Amino acid sequence: MRIRSADILRWGRIVAALIMWVAATAGLTSYGMTFPRLAVWIERVQFMPAAMTFGITTIVIWLIVTLLFGRVYCSVACPLGVWQDICSRLPRLRRHLPSHLRYRYSQPLTLLRNISLAFVAAAILLGINIVTSHTDPWKIYSELCTDVAKPIWGAAVNILSYPPVMIAAASLTGTTISIIIAGVISWLAVKNGRTFCNSICPVGTTLGYVAKYSIYHIDINTDKCTQCRKCEQACKASCIDLTSHVVDSSRCVECFDCLPVCENDAIHYTWSRHQLSTPLMIKVGDIKPSGTRFKLDGCTGCSSNPQVNQQNNPQNATISRPSE
Template identity: 40%
Template sequence: MNELSRNRGQGILMVIRITVEASAAFFITAALLHYGTASTAIGRELIRLQPEVATAALSLTVLTVWLGVTLIFGRIYCSTLCPLGALMDLAARARPRARVYRYSRPFSLLRLVVMTAVLLMIAAGLLFPRRWLLPFGLYASVIDTLLAPTVSVAALMAAAVVGTLAAVAFRRGRFVCNTLCPVGSLLGLFSRRAAFHFDINTDRCTQCRRCVDVCKAQCIDLNDHLVDMSRCVVCFDCLPECPDDAITYTLGRHTLSDPLMMPKYKTFSKK
């Protein structure tokens, strides 16, 4: 495949992903707003597929399917069906292209502590974490509160939450997804071992940094030529950027030609 058609193919993958994400966000929001019969019906089905909704309804099949999908494809949920992720992507897209992202080290302990605390609060029967600390619950609560006919403290708080999320996403991309979101942290435990992963071929990579510049999860480490799959949200934004076909979404791992580079296959989980 020549360079032009390969880049076009990678670009199509990204366009499909963005179309799915935008459509899912539209239908889910329509269902929450009770807007139109058909769109509401589709949105309701998409809401049933949300991992936290399935867990609350004790639908272990849906939850198991999501964990299985994450084990195979990575955190694809985070770039397709999560409406909060779509909202953050919208804010991140508004940032000028000249403002590039940089790799940041993972906040593994913080993620673990927040996830455990939220799960414990939910297990204790508290309603607040379900409505305001889980991503779908937060999205639904914000829509609900903002729709209320009167201005209330809760509505102001909801507006402040959306504004803060958008501002953080504008500056740091998926920072919230990779620090505070309990669902993202849970999926990350599975995606770090995902069968399909982003692999960097060091024989081809010229360290041009174009993939790092667009990675809103800030998870591409060019020093070690590794993509931290526990934080990667499988958005495919990096693929069409690479001019050398060096980064790929693949089942296999590239065998490095330089023996000094072999330790690069360490996993982030052991950091």
């Protein structure tokens, strides 16, 4: 069996994410002295706690990492992001997915993202903790663990082993709020993948602005793409636009799920942008014969590969620059 670089990237990301998530969850839910220290260390590398305490070093490091490699923070370092991946994966474990469980490209919710980010930034500057604590992904996940999972784990420990532990339960209101917020985020993840990450989360929006210009990014080779849509259906961030063959880097969380599903080796994680080998055939929209402008709206299967065009859109297979 041949191991492809796409598989190595994807499995490397999964292993790193699981290590981080297990360490954070164990640190936040366990009793005693050893594991809770893990949670303290992991909190130090989280973006929002650093932003709220003006921890410039952590913020600058993550911005540089994002500028180089995209939103790897969201795939590996954020336990709420990994939790959403687990929730979204569970109903999609079966081999043949029904169509309603396949991901599809969606337009970015730019206005909602910006409003959410502006709201949280103002709350940080004005010190309004109620807003920041309910939009901070680390806080949301740590409250889910400490208010809900930790008391349950403590009760299980007291039944199964000795000596007993002292269960520190949160208030009923705190527990209810934690369950509601985590429940809504988990449900959104089950339905559509990273919806919270790409609509409400202020960290995701901030990193997204930097990731837009990231050096390494997902790129589609339009000469090889057959428009099979397998990558789009695997993308939990709904950010692969196959009409224009562009991946929205501001929403891509560098999970690499789209790479191994492509049977044509047409999608890559790379620093370069693919140049069309026959650019005149795809740039029909730019051609202005006699002052008119062609439009390709509605052409969903266009490719620079004539054979692919023939197969997908027989009517477009012979598009070429008209003589002027």
